[in-house]
Amino acid sequence: MELGTALQRKLIETMARRVVAHADELTELDRAIGDADHGVNLKRGFEAVLAELDGLAAAPLGEALHKMGTTLVMKIGGASGPLYGTLLMTLGKNLRGTEPLTRERLYVAAEAAVAATKDRGKAAPGQKTMIDVLVPVLEELRAEGEGLPQRVRARAAAAAEATIPLVATRGRASFLGARSAGHMDPGARSCQILVGAVCDCLEEET
Ligand code: ADP
Ligand code: MG
Numbered sequence: 001m002e003l004g005t006a007l008q009r010k011l012i013e014t015m016a017r018r019v020v021a022h023a024d025e026l027t028e029l030d031r032a033i034g035d036a037d038h039g040v041n042l043k044r045g046f047e048a049v050l051a052e053l054d055g056l057a058a059a060p061l062g063e064a065l066h067k068m069g070t071t072l073v074m075k076i077g078g079a080s081g082p083l084y085g086t087l088l089m090t091l092g093k094n095l096r097g098t099e100p101l102t103r104e105r106l107y108v109a110a111e112a113a114v115a116a117t118k119d120r121g122k123a124a125p126g127q128k129t130m131i132d133v134l135v136p137v138l139e140e141l142r143a144e145g146e147g148l149p150q151r152v153r154a155r156a157a158a159a160a161e162a163t164i165p166l167v168a169t170r171g172r173a174s175f176l177g178a179r180s181a182g183h184m185d186p187g188a189r190s191c192q193i194l195v196g197a198v199c200d201c202l203e204e205e206t
Pocket of ligand 1: 030034035037038041042077078079080081083120121122123128129130131170171172185186187188
């Protein structure tokens, strides 16, 4: 498995454009249980990613992901910037070098990236955050079998839905206590959108 420059560009561009296209929806989710800025935050970050798309597409995959992470940290105010930044920077760091990009290598890098993000936010599954999508996606990456993009996409969607009944115990939504139940977590939804974008691109390639 190797990503060419064209596929790398398509992946990064699709992720960024999807988030920008869903910015209003993400902000509305955050209005219900947060401070109505998640879509605004991510849009600012991913528009900055789009502005450097040529460089990101041409760089080796590990460098590109790391750079994308640092851009998000710099541009996104709020909790989600450092968290998505940590995720992408750790993924990038673990995918540096010239070894071939195997499924195993991808899994190990993703495992390190999810662990670093959990650490950064001191969050565990069940607390109604983006971690509630990242952890099931990681599990699905590990599972053997055909149709990986389809499986991961479906798992991410189900995981985002499953945050609706949860009571938040991390992040701004936790200030609402029991009133946070009944709404999808905005970060879980943005995570689903990003994962879905990657899955759609990979599905088209195979
Ligand atoms: P802020 O909460 O600072 O306004 P955003 O609105 O951009 O930042 O992002 C909110 C999202 O970030 C939440 O929906 C949740 O998924 C995620 N989040 C917040 N705090 C944490 C945390 N400690 N660990 C993991 N994810 C978190
Ligand atoms: Mg917010």
